[in-house]
Amino acid sequence: DTAVSQTPKYLVTQMGNDKSIKCEQNLGHDTMYWYKQDSKKFLKIMFSYNNKELIINETVPNRFSPKSPDKAHLNLHINSLELGDSAVYFCASSQEGRGQYNEQFFGPGTRLTVL
Amino acid sequence: AQKITQTQPGMFVQEKEAVTLDCTYDTSDQSYGLFWYKQPSSGEMIFLIYQGSYDEQNATEGRYSLNFQKARKSANLVISASQLGDSAMYFCAMRGWYAGGTSYGKLTFGQGTILTVHP
Numbered sequence: 001d002t003a004v005s006q007t008p009k010y011l012v013t014q015m016g017n018d019k020s021i022k023c024e025q026n027l028g029h030d031t032m033y034w035y036k037q038d039s040k041k042f043l044k045i046m047f048s049y050n051n052k053e054l055i056i057n058e059t060v061p062n063r064f065s066p067k068s069p070d071k072a073h074l075n076l077h078i079n080s081l082e083l084g085d086s087a088v089y090f091c092a093s094s095q096e097g098r099g100q101y102n103e104q105f106f107g108p109g110t111r112l113t114v115l
Numbered sequence: 116a117q118k119i120t121q122t123q124p125g126m127f128v129q130e131k132e133a134v135t136l137d138c139t140y141d142t143s144d145q146s147y148g149l150f151w152y153k154q155p156s157s158g159e160m161i162f163l164i165y166q167g168s169y170d171e172q173n174a175t176e177g178r179y180s181l182n183f184q185k186a187r188k189s190a191n192l193v194i195s196a197s198q199l200g201d202s203a204m205y206f207c208a209m210r211g212w213y214a215g216g217t218s219y220g221k222l223t224f225g226q227g228t229i230l231t232v233h234p
Binding site: 031033035040041042043044045048056058088090092094096102103104105106108109111 | 150162
């Protein structure tokens with residue numbers, strides 16, 4: 001009965017490879033997010049999807065391509081991995097609405113290490 | 116644009132004492148929300164408390180309270196009766212609502228404060 005789940009939890013790969021991270025939420029939320037936490041623990045939003053529509057794209061290299069097949073899933077595909085992509089990637093979800101308090105629920109994170 | 120500043124890289128507190136973690140923010144949004152998250156060494160992000168910009172009362176959740184001073188643009192987290200399990204990284208975050216009412220949730224985070232609780 002996990003609310004927001006991510007797979008895999010750890011991902012170790014070589015530079016230049018392509019990899020994907022999957023995220024699923026069973027909260028019935030309409031909005032999902034990808035955040036990146038760097039080695040200094042700084043968290044920054046990458047993407048936001050509302051009802052499968054891309055809403056926020058924060059100047060992320062186009063090697064990163066999110067895909068939302070339905071409201072409950074948001075995947076992140078990364079092409080041509082670079083050393084600087086090493087980070088923890090968090091998926092989150094929330095139910096958005098006008099003027100509402102909208103807590104974001106975070107997944108456990110995926111630690112990506114690029115060698 | 117939104118900005119969150121947490122000026123305390125690390126804080127130490129004795130078990131059972133209270134501690135305040137500082138957070139100041141800057142935004143041009145008329146309406147906004149402020150959040151605190153806890154990240155223990157295991158890595159997950161745990162929501163602690165929320166304060167809306169129009170809420171008249173300071174938010175409280177168990178041992179957590181938010182000292183919201185709108186004119187000073189500060190939203191400090193107060194943890195009362197600290198426990199060893201409170202040792203973690205704490206993040207302040209905010210989101211705004213654009214004119215028209217929705218912002219689709221973008222959270223802007225501060226740099227975080229590492230709290231260490233001593234027995």
